């Protein structure tokens with residue numbers, strides 16, 4: 001009877017838009033008490049758009065966008081796509097890139113038109129007062145803000161906006177309803193993360209922000225070492241290893257192949273509410289077996 005009930009659970013999962021790697025996966029849902037949610041692409045759509053451009057006094061906004069857009073054109077990151085597309089729209093064709101390096105979770109750097117250019121959170125040291133203020137304000141309002149430097153000097157700040165998925169707040173409520181504690185995990189800035197957390201109903205104390213890609217695994221392990229059983233939902237952009245480390249990994253079907261490979265379950269439509277459905281279904285399936 002046991003395998004049959006598991007097969008039924010798996011079939012019902014497919015109807016709900018949940019792909020289950022194998023029936024044994026269901027077992028790991030039993031004790032899950034914490035659900036770690038990746039921010040970008042999981043709680044939010046991850047389809048970012050370019051918004052404000054702030055420049056230092058002697059810099060031209062278009063010049064900044066040309067340099068930043070050229071570099072970001074070579075990156076797949078959602079922030080990069082927004083900047084490259086926006087720059088192209090606002091300035092036209094982008095110059096070629098002579099050298100390019102992606103720094104995961106931090107940004108990009110390279111050479112454009114004979115200059116060393118960086119975009120992201122790679123800039124160290126103080127920003128000019130006006131830029132620092134503009135950046136902080138955008139972040140408080142939930143927009144991601146990145147610094148553009150040319151030859152080591154900050155030229156300006158570019159902000160991009162991401163939309164919170166309409167279903168995310170309801171999903172968080174449903175997860176809580178199952179007795180799970182939601183945790184928001186992101187490489188993005190703390191103020192941005194808190195703004196998203198507030199909008200979807202995650203406690204500020206359960207926000208882990210400014211985390212480097214390789215540290216996301218450590219966050220999952222730390223929760224596990226506190227005795228928690230951890231489910232993680234992510235899109236695979238810089239979080240595939242954390243998905244694999246979690247007791248239960250759930251991939252957004254709209255995410256990367258790496259996410260799907262690293263996970264136990266795939267939420268086909270990328271709807272976070274289905275994460276709650278998945279956990280509810282497996283618990284039901286398991287209790288039918290017992």
Ligand code: ADP
Nearest residue numbers: 040075077080105106107119120186187188238
């Ligand atoms: P998340 O955890 O939200 O998916 P990441 O870990 O991928 O975010 O990135 C963290 C932060 O690093 C971003 O919010 C952004 O500030 C910066 N960053 C990463 N990649 C890029 C890029 N290609 N261009 C600019 N900034 C970037």
Ligand code: MG
Nearest residue numbers: 038040041237
């Ligand atoms: Mg992500």
